Every structure is written in structure tokens, then in C-alpha cells.
Amino acid sequence: MVKQTIQIFARVKPAKRSTAVYSVDHDEHGSSSVEFLVPRDLADGFINNKKESYRFRFQKVFDQGAKQEDIFENIAKPVADSVLAGYNGTIFAYGQTGSGKTFTITGGPERYSDRGIIPRTLSYLYQHFSKDSSKVYTAYISYLEIYNDCGYDLLDPRHEAARLEDLPKVTIMEDPEQNIHLKNLSIQQSASEEEALNLLFLGDTNRMIAETPMNQASTRSHCIFTVHLSSREPGSATVCRSKLHLVDLAGSERVSKTGVGGQLLTEAKYINLSLHYLEQVIIALSEKNRSHIPYRNSMMTSVLRDSLGGNCMTTMIATLSVDKRNIDESISTCRFAQRVALIKNEALLNEELDPALMILRLKKEIQSLREELAMVTGEQRTDQLTEDDFHMLQEKVALFLQDSDPEAALDLGPDLRKIQHCFRLLKGMVTEQQCNQGRGDEHPSSLHQADQKDQDCPTPMEMKRLRELLQQRDNEITILVNMLKREKKRAQDAVSQLELGSNGFVISRSSYRTSDAENAEGSWESSNPRQTSGSISSVSTVPHPLHKRREVEMSLGRKEAFEIFRRDHEDRINIEDNKALLKQRFAEAKALGEQVNKARGRVNELKAQLEQRRTRRAAHGVTGGTADPAETDPVEEQLRAQIEEEKKNYKATFGRLKALKTEIEHLQLLLERAKVKLQKDFEEWWSEEAYRLQQAPPSEGLGQTSGWTPQEDAPRFQPKPLITRESSVTSGASEKEFPVRGVAEPYSPSARDLRNFNPSLSSTSRGSADRSALVSQSSSLSSELRTPGYTESSIPLTGDQQTDADILAFVRARQNLLQRTGSSHQ
Numbered sequence: 001m002v003k004q005t006i007q008i009f010a011r012v013k014p015a016k017r018s019t020a021v022y023s024v025d026h027d028e029h030g031s032s033s034v035e036f037l038v039p040r041d042l043a044d045g046f047i048n049n050k051k052e053s054y055r056f057r058f059q060k061v062f063d064q065g066a067k068q069e070d071i072f073e074n075i076a077k078p079v080a081d082s083v084l085a086g087y088n089g090t091i092f093a094y095g096q097t098g099s100g101k102t103f104t105i106t107g108g109p110e111r112y113s114d115r116g117i118i119p120r121t122l123s124y125l126y127q128h129f130s131k132d133s134s135k136v137y138t139a140y141i142s143y144l145e146i147y148n149d150c151g152y153d154l155l156d157p158r159h160e161a162a163r164l165e166d167l168p169k170v171t172i173m174e175d176p177e178q179n180i181h182l183k184n185l186s187i188q189q190s191a192s193e194e195e196a197l198n199l200l201f202l203g204d205t206n207r208m209i210a211e212t213p214m215n216q217a218s219t220r221s222h223c224i225f226t227v228h229l230s231s232r233e234p235g236s237a238t239v240c241r242s243k244l245h246l247v248d249l250a251g252s253e254r255v256s257k258t259g260v261g262g263q264l265l266t267e268a269k270y271i272n273l274s275l276h277y278l279e280q281v282i283i284a285l286s287e288k289n290r291s292h293i294p295y296r297n298s299m300m301t302s303v304l305r306d307s308l309g310g311n312c313m314t315t316m317i318a319t320l321s322v323d324k325r326n327i328d329e330s331i332s333t334c335r336f337a338q339r340v341a342l343i344k345n346e347a348l349l350n351e352e353l354d355p356a357l358m359i360l361r362l363k364k365e366i367q368s369l370r371e372e373l374a375m376v377t378g379e380q381r382t383d384q385l386t387e388d389d390f391h392m393l394q395e396k397v398a399l400f401l402q403d404s405d406p407e408a409a410l411d412l413g414p415d416l417r418k419i420q421h422c423f424r425l426l427k428g429m430v431t432e433q434q435c436n437q438g439r440g441d442e443h444p445s446s447l448h449q450a451d452q453k454d455q456d457c458p459t460p461m462e463m464k465r466l467r468e469l470l471q472q473r474d475n476e477i478t479i480l481v482n483m484l485k486r487e488k489k490r491a492q493d494a495v496s497q498l499e500l501g502s503n504g505f506v507i508s509r510s511s512y513r514t515s516d517a518e519n520a521e522g523s524w525e526s527s528n529p530r531q532t533s534g535s536i537s538s539v540s541t542v543p544h545p546l547h548k549r550r551e552v553e554m555s556l557g558r559k560e561a562f563e564i565f566r567r568d569h570e571d572r573i574n575i576e577d578n579k580a581l582l583k584q585r586f587a588e589a590k591a592l593g594e595q596v597n598k599a600r601g602r603v604n605e606l607k608a609q610l611e612q613r614r615t616r617r618a619a620h621g622v623t624g625g626t627a628d629p630a631e632t633d634p635v636e637e638q639l640r641a642q643i644e645e646e647k648k649n650y651k652a653t654f655g656r657l658k659a660l661k662t663e664i665e666h667l668q669l670l671l672e673r674a675k676v677k678l679q680k681d682f683e684e685w686w687s688e689e690a691y692r693l694q695q696a697p698p699s700e701g702l703g704q705t706s707g708w709t710p711q712e713d714a715p716r717f718q719p720k721p722l723i724t725r726e727s728s729v730t731s732g733a734s735e736k737e738f739p740v741r742g743v744a745e746p747y748s749p750s751a752r753d754l755r756n757f758n759p760s761l762s763s764t765s766r767g768s769a770d771r772s773a774l775v776s777q778s779s780s781l782s783s784e785l786r787t788p789g790y791t792e793s794s795i796p797l798t799g800d801q802q803t804d805a806d807i808l809a810f811v812r813a814r815q816n817l818l819q820r821t822g823s824s825h826q
């Protein structure tokens, strides 16, 4: 058992604006402290120039310049090492919104070097698995989001979540031993780093997709990424199981400061409530003699119960923002950390016997005991030995006696009849020898005769010995039968234990959600997951998380709009940079691949030369040449040295290629995610604009300056599920007003609507100025429709073939009419 207080670290986020007065000091013991100097309030009308100083001690404080690599090396690596050694580990980030929790735990979305603790730890763990051949490792991953005290499974494999509520709901269950079970949380096997990263990106993407402007999940929810690890030495029945929780908590700011209302206030209350409960748990734990710790008050504290005051090595990272306006929040984050540092955990090595392996072992033991028992009782062989058997046994005994080796054994197999017969033979020989010694050697008799005689008239001494032997055998049989019974009972117990799943693991055994409480309990992995119930075996490989999302079908106009939206999107530069980097990395990988192949080719070539050289030397020796085969050949030596050199070369290049592959995969995932985000932003913008046009009064809407009536231009749309405004969408008025089909059809703002639109502003923060710009562009579109020079591509189309055909027919008819009446140029 390792007793350890929770380790606390602080990280200061790089500041853009003017910062408060603060300093970071490192002492000679390796720990550091951060100090804030805050001006005293203006009091009683006179200026007090004194400053209040707040100093907080941490294991280490990482100032603004700290790299992700430093954070991993100093904070995450030691925790990962203890998880590999079989202890549970938790790292959680705590701090106000925007202070860098997600950046620290998951990483930034732009650069490979911005990878956070999760991807780096996964890399480290899988590298360790491949290096350590003394153990067999298995890793499973789960990703839980807690929002408004409800749990959601972020690894939902259906990839269709448009809202958080679409994700499977995870609930907490507690067994009589007070172990927490998370029902409906999928735990997916991950055989490689790539699969694990795919799962991380799948979870992050589900989180992002489910996020709406009303629910900025990253800010308002807690996320727990867990690696469930099991390891065992080959053939051993002892399994080491450990868990690593990497936790990104919700923003810790106080409600009063956030100035929120309505739905947001409810959410903020929940966040603050759960962080308040976290604080209560931490206060209770840091107080001596407190028997009740209020874990059950919130889902988050229930899930993290082991990490706080339990069987876990826990580390907290306090993320600090040193902007002037955030200084009080940073101070309260530091205060929280100081309390956390008082909590003592007791981490245990999570070793247990694998029931399945135990059963196998016991079965083997039972089988060998059965054989032994059968041998002792001879119960399985009731038939008589044949003449041939007698003959063969006689020969064996003779050979055994002739063998001068004192260790020589008489191998008769588990057959009591044969053993007894041989004993009789040997006894006869001994008796005969004794008789001969008494009477001289005048009556040598055959072994068989001795056997007969022995059987006919046993001496009293022999009788006594035989009785003793019989008694001994009876005792042996009783002992063996008892042992057998005991083993059988143990095996049965182990089977029932396996069925009950009564080990210390607290997460549902089946990979995908289980529908009943029974299935939710028990071990999350058996020695052979493919044989367990549930579908854990079916998820050994993870499809690319983002490819499975349904492609949004776009009309031509919408595609054009999307192109412009993309061109002007704030992420475009990053995307382009990453694309260029990816291209460069691909080229490097190609070159390295060629180098690897060349090095391999050279090794093979040198090996062939070496072989040839050896053959030639051998042939030379055979044909009477002078070369001494024992003598070292300098050419051969040189070839060997060259091979070694090339091999080193090959290994180094191959290592670089492997690292490059990881980087390429990461970049690809970043690009995929950026693509999904872009698509999502576009959809949101599109729905919002269509909605706004729908709501706009005629004077503001289309057709104000044209002969194209407002009714004709009234936009129709079907909003995306991310923003639900069904009530306004289905307003009867707009349905009636549409003259072409008489039913509400989706409306697509034309690409022209977007020409001067600046998507660098998020859909939520975009101001009304942009919207009116857009509206005026949209209205100019109607005037185009009046002119004979318009092209069909400039007409707002819906993407629905039939509707578009109707619109175009209507526009053509209208133009014909205008031409005929001579009003086309009015």
C-alpha cells in the first residue's frame, strides 16, 4: 500500500492582456510557489497603496512558458508509471473557464505539439506495452461526460448524436460493497495507440457536435477519460488491474460573477453545485475524524470516489489565468488546491486472481488427481492382465534390476494391477533370495514360479507388511478423495465467483450498454474478453470516428455557400497549415520509407555477400586450399561490421518513420475534426440565417427593392436539430404565402448571401450588423431575378429537385410575362 497526499501542481496560462502582479518561485527542495499581489480596495475615500499578498505552495508551478511536453514529463508520466505498476491514478484539472484545463488535459486543436496529457499518455502506455515483453497488457477505454449531474457516454458508436440528450445516458448503481457501477457506459477495447486516439477523437467529436450555443459543453460539463488496464505475466493466474482517470472539470467560476440567467443559470447552478459538492468532499476529507464523506451528493464525486481519499494516486492541476480581471478566481483556485493537498489517499496494488485461469488450473489439477486416484484404486481397470502383459512386466522388472543407475525408475503408468504385479515379482525375487541364502542355491526357480508360490503361501511377516501397505494405501485414497472434494468445491466457488463478478472492478462488464442491473455489475474484462457476455469482443477495432458521420447532402447553391463560408472561416489558416504540414510529413514519410527499404536491401545484400564468402572459404578448405577455417577472415569481419552498421541505420530510420506515422495520424485526426467543426458551424449559421430571413418583416426581407414580392421571396427552411425552433418554422403564415408548391419547402440562402459574410465570428457572437449586411445582399438578389441577365445559378434553390424545378419554371414564366408586357426593365 502506498500512502500519499494528493499532489498539486499549478499551470499559468499565457496571458495576452495586462497581467496582475504575480511571481513564481522555485525552492531548493524542488517545490515551488506562486504569489499574487493584489491592490487593497479603495477604502473610506483615501487611496491605500498597500498590496495584499497571497502565496500558495505547490509541488511545482509551471509558468506561462511551460510546454505540453514539460507538463507530461513532470505530471502525467509518474502517474502513468504507477498505473503500469498496478495502482489506480487520477489527474484532474481545476480552474475557471478559459484557464487552460482542456488545453492541458486533451490539448489544442491546431498543432501536433499542442497534444495534451491524454494523447501523450496513450502514446507512452502503448510504447511501454510493446517494449515490456514480460507481461501481456490489455487496455480498454471509456469516456464519460457529466452535464447537469447526468452522465452521457461519449463513445457512443452510432455517431449520430446531434444533441447531448441523444447520447446514451449513464447512470450510477451501487452494490452492497459500495462499489460504484456505471450502467450504460461503453468500455471499448483498444489494441493500439491509433485505436485509442480514434476513441479520444470520437469522444471529443461527439462532445463538440452535441454542443450548442446554449450548452457550451466544454465549459459546463465534466469529462472523464478512463484507461482501464490489465496486465499479467504469461501463464500466471494473477491479474493486475488498474484505472487511469484523466478529468477535465467544468469551469469553476462563481455564479455571481458569470452574470448568467435563465437556462444558463440553471446549468451554472448545477456546475457550481457539483463543484461545491466536490469542495465539500475535499473539506470533509481534509478534516481529521470525519467519518461521513458526502460522495453521494453528486454524480461527479460518486464517480471519483476512489480518486479522492481512496485507492488511488491522485494529482490535481490548478489552471490559473493571470489576467487582472481573473485574479480573484485564480486565488480561489489556489485556495481550493491547498485544501486538496491535505487529502491522503491509500493506493493499493490491484492484484487479483483471474477466475477463468484459476478454473483452468484447478481443472488440470483435478484431472491429475483423478489419474492419481485411479492409479491408487485401480478402479478404472477391472479386467485381468494378459499373458503378454505378464511377460512384458517380467522383462521390465529384469531390466530395472539390471540398470546400475540408482535413480532408475520402473515406469508402469497409472495402472495399479501392473504395479501390484511388479511388486509381487520383486517380492518373490527377494523371498527366493532369502530362501536360497537359507538353503543354498540348489533350487533356482523362475520368477513366475516364485510369484505363484508367493501367492499361495504368504508368510506372516509378509501378511503383516501387506496389511500395513493396504492400510497405507487406504489412507492415501482417503486423503486424495478429500483433496478432490476440496478442489471440486474451490472450482465451484470460482465458477460462481466468476458468475457474480465479485472482484473490485466497478464498471459494467459488457462493452456496450447493458439493459439490466445484473449485467452492469462485475468485472469489465475477463481473461478472454471474446468469451464474455456482451459485445466487448466485437469492438476490438475502432472505425475512424469521424468518417462514419453522415455526409450532409448539399444543393449546388448550398455547396457554393459552403465554399465561401470555408474560405472565410477563422480555422481556415490552421486547416491550410495543417494540410501543408501533413503533405510535408507524407513526403518525409515517403522518403524515410525509401530509406528504410534501401537499408533493408543493403542488409540483405551484405548478408548474401557474407554467405558467398563463407561458402567460398569452406570450398577452398575442402579442396585443400591453405586457408584455415578457424582463422578469422578480415573480409568477413568487415562485412559483419557493415551489416551491423546498416542494421543500426535501419532501426533508427524505422523509429523515425514510426514517430512520423503517429504524427501523421494525429494531424489527420485534427484535420478531420476541423472539417466536422466547419461543417457544424456552417449548418448552424445556415439554419440561423434561414430562420432570421423567415422571421424578417417584409420591409427588411427580400424583395424590398424589387418587383419580386415579399411573399414570393419568403424563405422556407428546415432547421437543423442543433437549434430547435420548430414552432416558428412551421408557422402557418409562411406556408400559405408560398405561391409555387403550397407547402413549406426548405429554403437555401444563395451563395451570394455569403459573399461578404465574415464567418470568423462565431454563430453566437455574430452581430446584427453582419446580419443586415447579409440581408441587403439577399435583397439585391431579388433585383437580379428581375433582370433578364440573371443566371439560374443565382436563384436561391432548395436542394429538392422537384421544388427547384418548380421555382425555375415559375421564374421563367414570370420573366416571359414581364418581357411580354414590356416591364422587364422597369
Ligand SMILES: Nc1ncnc2c1ncn2[C@@H]1O[C@H](COP(=O)(O)OP(=O)(O)OP(=O)(O)O)[C@@H](O)[C@H]1O
Binding pocket: 012, 013, 014, 095, 096, 097, 098, 099, 100, 101, 102, 103, 104, 108, 109, 218, 219, 220, 249, 250, 251, 319
Ligand atoms: N498553455 C496554453 N498555451 C497556449 N494556449 C492555451 C494554453 N492554455 C489555454 N490556451 C488556449 O486558451 C483557450 C482556452 O483554453 P481551454 O479551452 O483549455 O480552457 P478551459 O479551462 O478548458 O475552458 P472551459 O472551462 O471553457 O472548458 C484555448 O483557445 C486554448 O487553446
